[in-house]
Amino acid sequence: METINGVNFEDYAAACANLAQGMSEERVMEILELEKPVWDDTMNRWNERLGQLMTEDMDVATKYGEIFANPKVGRFKDVVSNTVGIQELLPIVPDYETYQKIFWQQSTAAQYGVDPVSVLESYGIDIGKWGVLNMHYMGQGINSIADDDPHYNDKYNYFLSVMNYWENYWEEHYKENKVDLSSDINF
Numbered sequence: 001m002e003t004i005n006g007v008n009f010e011d012y013a014a015a016c017a018n019l020a021q022g023m024s025e026e027r028v029m030e031i032l033e034l035e036k037p038v039w040d041d042t043m044n045r046w047n048e049r050l051g052q053l054m055t056e057d058m059d060v061a062t063k064y065g066e067i068f069a070n071p072k073v074g075r076f077k078d079v080v081s082n083t084v085g086i087q088e089l090l091p092i093v094p095d096y097e098t099y100q101k102i103f104w105q106q107s108t109a110a111q112y113g114v115d116p117v118s119v120l121e122s123y124g125i126d127i128g129k130w131g132v133l134n135m136h137y138m139g140q141g142i143n144s145i146a147d148d149d150p151h152y153n154d155k156y157n158y159f160l161s162v163m164n165y166w167e168n169y170w171e172e173h174y175k176e177n178k179v180d181l182s183s184d185i186n187f
Contacts, residue, residue, distance in 0.1 A: 004049065005042040007032055010074040012046045013064050017071035021083040021128030031075050065135040086136045089129055096159075099137040100166045108170035 002009065015028045029039045053060040067073055070085040093099050102123055106116035120130050142159045145152055 002049075004045045005034065005038050007034070007042050007046065008074065009046075009050075009053075009060075009063075010067060011076070012042070012050075013067035014071040014073050014076040017068040017132070018076060018079075018081060018083050020068070020131045021071070021081070022126075023081050023083065027081075031079055062139060065138060068135040069132045084129060084132065086132055089125070089133055089136075092124055093133050093137075096137055096140050097162050097166075099133060100141075100162050101169075104163070104166035104170045108167070108174050112174040114174070 004012075007015070011032060015032060019025065019028055025039070029036065032039070032042075034042060050060070050064070054064075070087075071083050072079075072085060076083075093102065102119070102125070106119040109119050110116045117127060120126065125133070141163075142156060145155045145159075149155065
């Protein structure tokens with residue numbers, strides 16, 4: 001398996017996931033047994049290499065997403081941390097429809113001046129956990145339908161209807177609660 005400064009793909013993906021979920025960079029470097037300049041070089045080179053690998057084979061992106069969603073692998077397997085895997089998040093967001101509900105709520109809320117992070121927090125999710133959920137559900141929905149699937153149109157229409165439903169639902173919700181901060185300003 002390819003390594004950069006002694007860090008293989010699995011460890012790099014797990015390191016990124018742990019960083020995204022709040023592990024300190026110092027702790028990541030300690031686990032990987034790297035000094036700061038070597039870690040910086042490793043990150044830069046892995047980022048570049050990852051782009052190349054994904055261009056050559058999209059399965060690499062899938063594998064990265066799987067590790068990002070379940071970062072307890074490689075040298076991070078037995079590390080005590082605040083990171084959570086997808087199994088711990090599925091009780092909160094058990095399916096694609098719930099994911100779309102939250103996705104469109106935070107997206108629409110942001111357009112109306114509501115902090116999208118506060119939307120996540122209302123579900124007991126922080127930004128790191130949302131990243132894990134994104135990686136998990138990215139492989140589902142419209143992106144998961146094979147071009148040669150005999151039920152492509154039915155599946156496509158189903159996923160599109162779920163997305164449209166929640167987008168419209170939250171648009172109506174926030175439109176009714178819109179605050180016009182400029183109505184009393186005359187130019």
